Amino acid sequence: MSDDDSANPMETAKGAVELVGAVIKIAGDHPDVKAAGGNLAKSAKTLTEFINVGLLPIAAINYGYDKARSYFEKRFSADVETAAGNIPPENLQEPASSVIGPVLQGLAFTHEDDNLKDMYLRLIATAMDSRHAKKAHPAFAEIIRQLSGFEAGLLKTTLANLALPIVEIRMGTYDEKMQFSKFSFPSSYRTLQTHVLPLGNADGTPFVSQELPAMVDNWVRLGLVSVSYDTSFTVENSYDWVKTRPEFLYWVPQDAPPLAKLDMAKGQLKSTAFGLQFATVIGARGKA
Known part of the structure; x- marks a missing residue:
């Protein structure tokens, strides 16, 4: 030895x-x-x-x-x-x-x-x-x-975009008096899945990882991206992909109370200025 x-x-x-x-x-x-x-x-x-x-x-x-x-x-x-x-x-x-x-x-x-x-x-x-x-x-x-190797590959793919649609899947509970109104909003909700992104595998199938939400939180912590569910894309069909995702379909059909409904909060994941600079340096976006 x-x-x-x-x-x-x-x-x-x-x-x-x-x-x-x-x-x-x-x-x-x-x-x-x-x-x-x-x-x-x-x-x-x-x-x-x-x-x-x-x-x-x-x-x-x-x-x-x-x-x-x-x-x-x-x-x-x-x-x-x-x-x-x-x-x-x-x-x-x-x-x-x-x-x-x-x-x-x-x-x-x-x-x-x-x-x-x-x-x-x-x-x-x-x-x-x-x-x-x-x-x-x-x-x-x-x-x-502060990245894992697997996470680094996903981050590079994510930073290739200025912004991406992101959703939070929720179970909303509605007031009985408002349940038939088309303008009704849930009186409360339970988050089922957060930070769902339209990421795919090389073969075209949806990419799903239980670790992805924590990775997104890490990217936010590092100042590379921001995530908001108070703003969303207004372009038609921007969120149509959600209802075909395994993360959404997992809850359908749902064993839910009569006044509960499967909902989604539409949001945006945006690269920060710091994140864009990092992306150019590591080759995720154009040339440094």
Whole structure:
């Protein structure tokens, strides 16, 4: 058994995390690193030089366990070259340490998940491109860290749209005197299912996940989207899809009291300005 194998992986990871901030600051102040950066700025810049001089030394900090070491040594450079290969040499710049440090730390622990890895790599590419680097907000690395790989794929699909119809399925209870009025509104309701979206699988069938409502709440918490059931789309047929969804059909037919009725609250899910910027950086919407 090697020393690496005998070490507690959680303790090793914790130690790597604690060292990241301090080592990045020291590395950034080191005269050799500054000189290397200055030489790159004055010479013909190549993507390989930026990776070798600007990224790999920081990535080495995150060699907290064998899988991370193997990734950074064998695959990281090729992944960055793929993500940033279209940046003209004259537009290459050293990424801000406030962005690249957390990104490389995140990659150390998530590089085996393609969805999360792709987001991190696109963030690196944006931070290295002088034309778009300002859009690579330091908070974006932390946002990716708070997503699961499965959730990241759904989020990318969702952010591809400026807004989507969203509904909450409710069981409404009506006042007996108003039950036959076409203008009647429920006196109270019970929420059966919240945050139902018109998402589909590749084969055209509806995508259904019990975890989706919590994911949407997480996206709201992260400031990427807003959800309101006080506003809705006015375009005809915007919500016709709801009554064919498994989440709605589950409650039909319903074993309900006589004065109860299956209803829906129509709403909108909208990308925030912060969410749209995040979407462009990770490649969900157009170019950064």
